[in-house]
Amino acid sequence: MAPKMPWPTYLLDRVGLPDSHKLEVYRQHGGYAALEDVLRKPWKPEEVTAVVKDSGLRGRGGAGFSTGLKWTFMPDPAKDGRRRYLAINADESEPGTCKDRVLMEKDPHGLLEGCLISAYAIRAEAVYIYVRGEYRKSLAVLQAAIDEARAAGLVGKGILGTSFDCEIWMHMGAGAYICGEETGLMESLEGKRGHPRPKPPFPAGYGLWGQPTTVNNVESIFNVPFIVQRGAEWFRSIGTKGSTGNFLCGISGHVERPGVYEVPMGISARQIVEELAGGVWKGRKLKAWFPGGSSTGMLPAAAIDTPMDHDSIKNAGSMLGTGAMIVIDETVSLVEAEYVIARFYEHESCGQCSQCREGTQWLDQILHRIARGHGRVDDPALLESLARGMAPAKTICALSDAAAIPTLALVKNFAAEVQEHATTGRLPAGCVSILAAQDLQEAHA
Amino acid sequence: MALSDALRAEFEELCTHYPERRAGLIPALHRCQDENGGWLTPEILEDLADFFGLAPVDVYGVASFYPMFRLRPVGEHVISVCHNISCALRGAEALLEHICERTGARPGLDGTSPDGRFTVLRVECQGACANAPMVEVHGEYHEDLDPAKVDRLLAELQSGAPARGAR
Numbered sequence: 072m073a074p075k076m077p078w079p080t081y082l083l084d085r086v087g088l089p090d091s092h093k094l095e096v097y098r099q100h101g102g103y104a105a106l107e108d109v110l111r112k113p114w115k116p117e118e119v120t121a122v123v124k125d126s127g128l129r130g131r132g133g134a135g136f137s138t139g140l141k142w143t144f145m146p147d148p149a150k151d152g153r154r155r156y157l158a159i160n161a162d163e164s165e166p167g168t169c170k171d172r173v174l175m176e177k178d179p180h181g182l183l184e185g186c187l188i189s190a191y192a193i194r195a196e197a198v199y200i201y202v203r204g205e206y207r208k209s210l211a212v213l214q215a216a217i218d219e220a221r222a223a224g225l226v227g228k229g230i231l232g233t234s235f236d237c238e239i240w241m242h243m244g245a246g247a248y249i250c251g252e253e254t255g256l257m258e259s260l261e262g263k264r265g266h267p268r269p270k271p272p273f274p275a276g277y278g279l280w281g282q283p284t285t286v287n288n289v290e291s292i293f294n295v296p297f298i299v300q301r302g303a304e305w306f307r308s309i310g311t312k313g314s315t316g317n318f319l320c321g322i323s324g325h326v327e328r329p330g331v332y333e334v335p336m337g338i339s340a341r342q343i344v345e346e347l348a349g350g351v352w353k354g355r356k357l358k359a360w361f362p363g364g365s366s367t368g369m370l371p372a373a374a375i376d377t378p379m380d381h382d383s384i385k386n387a388g389s390m391l392g393t394g395a396m397i398v399i400d401e402t403v404s405l406v407e408a409e410y411v412i413a414r415f416y417e418h419e420s421c422g423q424c425s426q427c428r429e430g431t432q433w434l435d436q437i438l439h440r441i442a443r444g445h446g447r448v449d450d451p452a453l454l455e456s457l458a459r460g461m462a463p464a465k466t467i468c469a470l471s472d473a474a475a476i477p478t479l480a481l482v483k484n485f486a487a488e489v490q491e492h493a494t495t496g497r498l499p500a501g502c503v504s505i506l507a508a509q510d511l512q513e514a515h516a
Numbered sequence: 517m518a519l520s521d522a523l524r525a526e527f528e529e530l531c532t533h534y535p536e537r538r539a540g541l542i543p544a545l546h547r548c549q550d551e552n553g554g555w556l557t558p559e560i561l562e563d564l565a566d567f568f569g570l571a572p573v574d575v576y577g578v579a580s581f582y583p584m585f586r587l588r589p590v591g592e593h594v595i596s597v598c599h600n601i602s603c604a605l606r607g608a609e610a611l612l613e614h615i616c617e618r619t620g621a622r623p624g625l626d627g628t629s630p631d632g633r634f635t636v637l638r639v640e641c642q643g644a645c646a647n648a649p650m651v652e653v654h655g656e657y658h659e660d661l662d663p664a665k666v667d668r669l670l671a672e673l674q675s676g677a678p679a680r681g682a683r
Contacts, residue, residue: 154535163643164640164641164643165641166600166601166602166640166645167601167602167641168641168643168645169643169644169645169647172643203643204546204582204584205584205642205643205652206643207655207656208657240534242533242539242543243542243543245584246582246583246584246639247582247583248640248641260539261539262536262538262542262568263578264577264581265581265582280535280536321645322646323602324601324602324605324606324648325606329602329648331646365600365601395645397601397605397645399605403605408604408605411599411600411601412600412601415600415601415641418583418640419640421581505605505609506609507612507613508609
């Protein structure tokens with residue numbers, strides 16, 4: 072699962088070990104040493120936050136916000152005595168993204184140790200790991216790991232014989248992408264529909280059950296024990312100035328070896344495609360690629376030498392997102408590809424905001440009619456106009472943006488192809504449809 | 517299905533994980549759906565409303581929001597086929613058509629085969645993108661699929677043998 076990489080790795084080093092999910096194996100490979108150090112020395116909670124902040128770690132769930140800075144938004148416990156929570160976002164649902172699952176299934180104790188240290192830093196009394204309901208294996212493996220850790224005195228009251236108490240609970244979602252949005256996640260965890268909350272107030276002030284809460288992605292938290300043990304300087308020595316550390320790149324679509332690879336920030340996208348993933352499949356040519364999941368704008372083949380870090384990808388006109396590359400070869404109509412994505416956002420819009428509820432339906436329908444050969448000459452302009460009405464930041468959460476951004480990228484970066492498809496009603500030359508043979512069968516049950 | 521004493525006890529324990537009881541609702545809906553052969557009846561929703569002290573319409577509002585909850589009867593085996601981008605790029609539609617032909621079930625308003633054995637659903641990304649195309653059956657992922665692998669899976673389901681994930 073984790074092939075040897077030509078650079079120093081740490082995230083996936085344990086996943087290939089036999090019984091990598093067991094406490095015994097985790098401990099044999101240095102597991103829980105960072106937690107021991109933090110609790111026995113003891114570090115002050117602010118010291119943990121400081122090292123994570125200094126490391127430059129940016130959230131691995133898509134937004135790329137500084138993890139340590141986020142922690143500092145939690146109120147001062149001397150002035151605010153409310154209960155405090157850490158919620159782990161394991162609702163991995165951004166199309167193309169399949170990395171957190173590897174960590175949860177193969178190295179659950181790595182995540183638990185990260186949870187405990189992070190909870191200590193923000194003084195959370197409990198951690199809720201919100202796992203998407205489809206990830207039954209992740210749920211089962213993590214629950215078994217929590218049981219093992221509890222029996223070993225690593226979860227619950229008086230952890231490792233110190234005064235630190237922390238509970239970790241698993242929580243099962245039920246298949247809604249919107250619950251990956253942090254306030255949608257909190258509503259869902261409270262047993263409600265996953266309707267994102269207007270912000271402010273932000274989770275640090277008003278989170279789960281109205282208490283101060285921090286929400287972090289699985290991979291972000293998984294980095295924490297390494298940063299605590301090896302230091303901020305070590306972490307900053309990997310990657311670029313603005314994007315530090317290694318990250319998990321899940322690469323899918325038209326490559327010879329799709330997979331989840333551990334790479335340093337700043338590696339060129341070409342190197343990932345050609346060296347790690349074995350190149351575009353079947354000897355075909357690259358046509359387009361998503362740098363970080365379906366909500367990041369599609370880039371043309373000419374941009375493949377862009378370094379995979381937040382700033383470089385942004386300069387290229389897209390976003391690093393979840394680091395999930397989706398590769399598309401020369402035989403695919405990009406209108407069809409974007410239609411599949413627009414259909415997804417239409418299905419997942421929670422319906423609270425009209426720009427998103429109506430806008431995702433229009434994007435879906437217009438891309439569908441172009442893809443099915445019934446496009447109109449002015450459809451590309453209409454797509455652009457609609458998308459501009461949906462983003463940026465016009466709605467309660469970023470789902471509307473997530474639908475609008477790749478649409479705008481399509482009409483900008485591939486204008487000629489989209490216009491020709493809409494005008495002629497035919498797939499571009501050399502393309503083979505990726506849609507159902509009959510269009511009436513595309514509906515969800 | 518009225519809530520059994522065993523489930524009630526399980527849900528009481530579940531509620532202790534949270535400062536407010538209703539946080540147990542979604543996990544409880546999952547357990548009830550599993551126990552009831554893959555879907556939630558109006559009676560189950562009412563029982564859960566009673567258990568959590570909520571209005572039935574509130575519970576229905578939650579259950580109907582989440583794609584994993586089924587509010588209509590389903591076949592013996594529910595096959596969820598991912599049709600999102602990474603799977604679509606690697607033949608998900610051809611695979612889905614193959615599954616429909618073999619099972620006699622077709623996604624749509626009902627999606628269940630006339631013999632009641634199979635329900636076929638289109639679902640959005642399941643997070644198996646690097647092992648596309650994929651289907652999920654009885655909580656197990658079956659990945660890197662082609663028609664031959666699907667035929668073996670369907671044969672196992674037909675014979676009643678437990679279908680193991682092809683990981």
